[in-house]
Amino acid sequence: MARWAQPEIVFAALAGDEAAVEELVAAVWPGCFRLAASVIGDRSLAQDAAQEACAIVHRNIRSVRNADAFDTWLYRIVMRESARVRRRHEREGQATFAQSFGGDDTAAIDVWRALATLSPELRDVTVLFYFDDLKSAAIASILGIPHATVRTRLARARARLRGLLDDYRDEVLPTTLEVKQHVI
Amino acid sequence: MSSDFSLTGRSAREQIPVPTLSMDSIRKRSHAAQTRARLRTFVTAAAVSLVVVGAGVGVGAKIYDGVHVWFSGNKVATVVHSLVFMRNPMASDLRTAIAHATFPVVFPAGIPAGTRVNRVMLAPLDRPSAITISYTNPGGFNTTVVLLDPAVVDANAVQVPGGSMRSPRTFSHWRVGGEIVVAGGEISAGDLNQIKAATSVASASESLAATEAMLPDIIVLGGTVRLEIAERLRPANGRSVLIDELNVRSIARLVKDRKPILDTRFSYADKIGNMNARIVKAVVIRKPDVVAIPADGVRAIDAVLNSSGERASRDRCGCEILFNQPNPSAYRIWKIPLSAASTVQTYSVDARTFAVTASTVSHTQR
Numbered sequence: 035m036a037r038w039a040q041p042e043i044v045f046a047a048l049a050g051d052e053a054a055v056e057e058l059v060a061a062v063w064p065g066c067f068r069l070a071a072s073v074i075g076d077r078s079l080a081q082d083a084a085q086e087a088c089a090i091v092h093r094n095i096r097s098v099r100n101a102d103a104f105d106t107w108l109y110r111i112v113m114r115e116s117a118r119v120r121r122r123h124e125r126e127g128q129a130t131f132a133q134s135f136g137g138d139d140t141a142a143i144d145v146w147r148a149l150a151t152l153s154p155e156l157r158d159v160t161v162l163f164y165f166d167d168l169k170s171a172a173i174a175s176i177l178g179i180p181h182a183t184v185r186t187r188l189a190r191a192r193a194r195l196r197g198l199l200d201d202y203r204d205e206v207l208p209t210t211l212e213v214k215q216h217v218i
Numbered sequence: 219m220s221s222d223f224s225l226t227g228r229s230a231r232e233q234i235p236v237p238t239l240s241m242d243s244i245r246k247r248s249h250a251a252q253t254r255a256r257l258r259t260f261v262t263a264a265a266v267s268l269v270v271v272g273a274g275v276g277v278g279a280k281i282y283d284g285v286h287v288w289f290s291g292n293k294v295a296t297v298v299h300s301l302v303f304m305r306n307p308m309a310s311d312l313r314t315a316i317a318h319a320t321f322p323v324v325f326p327a328g329i330p331a332g333t334r335v336n337r338v339m340l341a342p343l344d345r346p347s348a349i350t351i352s353y354t355n356p357g358g359f360n361t362t363v364v365l366l367d368p369a370v371v372d373a374n375a376v377q378v379p380g381g382s383m384r385s386p387r388t389f390s391h392w393r394v395g396g397e398i399v400v401a402g403g404e405i406s407a408g409d410l411n412q413i414k415a416a417t418s419v420a421s422a423s424e425s426l427a428a429t430e431a432m433l434p435d436i437i438v439l440g441g442t443v444r445l446e447i448a449e450r451l452r453p454a455n456g457r458s459v460l461i462d463e464l465n466v467r468s469i470a471r472l473v474k475d476r477k478p479i480l481d482t483r484f485s486y487a488d489k490i491g492n493m494n495a496r497i498v499k500a501v502v503i504r505k506p507d508v509v510a511i512p513a514d515g516v517r518a519i520d521a522v523l524n525s526s527g528e529r530a531s532r533d534r535c536g537c538e539i540l541f542n543q544p545n546p547s548a549y550r551i552w553k554i555p556l557s558a559a560s561t562v563q564t565y566s567v568d569a570r571t572f573a574v575t576a577s578t579v580s581h582t583q584r
Contacts (some may be wrong), residue, residue: 043423050468051470051471052471052474059241060239063236064236068232068234071231072231072234077234077237085240085244086466088247089245089248092244092245092247093248119326135235136229139230141229141230142229142233144232145226145230149237150411161227163226164227165231167224178370178546195223204477
């Protein structure tokens with residue numbers, strides 16, 4: 035699992051060091067924003083979600099009893115806030131997933147276009163699985179859904195992505211066997 | 219896994235430009251989150267006692283002085299417009315709170331031995347016509363009982379308002395003198411019969427005395443787990459305060475900011491709005507402003523935590539702290555370890571120099 039921040043900063047923040055809390059928030063901010071952007075697909079909404087996530091870190095960091103639990107705790111917060119912002123946006127009928135975040139990297143543009151075709155549920159597990167290299171059990175814990183549901187969604191997402199990314203060779207997307215080996 | 223798609227995806231994500239972080243914005247949102255957390259406390263408090271009816275379904279129903287309750291069979295619903303939520307109230311708090319009740323309060327009697335009262339909620343704020351008492355007992359008697367002024371109750375409603383309103387639990391309710399008692403369905407039949415019988419013959423003063431015996435006799439802040447030990451240790455003179463581990467972890471920050479520990483036990487909410495059986499908004503009023511431990515007392519605690527000389531010990535003492543100021547020139551502080559195997563350490567701190575003297579007497583936790 036990815037490390038959001040240096041362990042010593044996390045420890046100091048957990049111990050109630052106010053300066054360390056703000057240092058921690060600053061350290062996790064880029065990761066929070068990019069994760070939110072990856073699953074929401076909108077810079078402005080991602081900024082809203084990431085700011086709210088960081089505010090929760092700022093406010094509730096002392097409630098984390100164990101520094102080892104911090105990474106999962108923060109993943110959960112960012113994903114929850116992203117889902118909340120996304121739902122609100124969908125209710126307003128303005129749900130769109132950007133097909134680019136700027137730049138002219140063709141491969142990157144392909145990735146965002148592909149993700150744009152996935153439903154939010156499939157996109158969440160895809161991002162966490164492929165971009166964050168999380169195990170399916172960890173994803174289940176973060177998203178609060180059954181392990182089997184994660185696996186099903188991963189399989190669906192993969193089927194969808196393979197059909198869309200024709201330009202990619204087989205090894206671009208992992209095979210079903212690879213997915214199974216990874217999620218088990 | 220390390221597939222091309224993973225690598226490409228990570229690379230694509232790393233290319234997303236990150237906007238500048240505004241720490242001021244984070245601080246403001248953090249403050250707003252704190253307010254929302256308080257509101258959630260009220261929601262929880264209401265949920266454990268009664269089902270809250272949506273404002274929409276209450277249209278046309280008369281609101282009796284800020285509280286209205288409907289019974290229909292074993293279903294119950296209520297509208298509450300304001301409330302005060304008290305965590306770990308002391309006897310004086312309870313007496314003050316019920317002094318203005320709209321009905322003669324008889325507290326439940328016959329409560330199993332060893333039970334403590336850890337929360338009391340009164341509604342509405344100024345003249346309570348609904349009093350919710352939450353009990354906790356290691357033996358399993360963990361329940362909430364509600365006392366109601368009969369004047370705010372529709373006892374024979376054909377249907378609770380809204381039709382779709384449903385309680386997740388069943389309730390028992392009965393009348394005792396000038397009040398209606400509502401008890402959750404989780405109480406065993408034996409306990410319920412005992413409470414009914416004992417309450418029916420108890421006087422108001424007897425039931426109050428019995429309830430006061432279940433209240434802490436020191437100020438308890440946070441989710442402490444060493445209350446009984448602290449109650450045995452507390453001196454007869456001076457005000458004693460017990461703080462939990464989370465509060466202990468905030469000591470260094472408070473000392474740095476020269477701030478006291480505030481008495482956060484009471485929360486007040488007004489203008490509560492309900493929708494779809496949930497409290498959806500409320501105005502939190504009377505933010506905590508009563509000092510539980512003054513800034514110098516906080517400094518004395520910090521001196522004790524520092525006396526071991528290890529930063530780790532100061533930041534994570536794995537303990538709760540009992541604080542007492544017997545006279546203006548000294549503080550007495552007890553470090554009560556969370557581990558039952560450890561011993562309680564007693565300290566005296568000079569109120570002027572903050573010099574720490576470890577007591578020669580220590581207490582085993584029994």
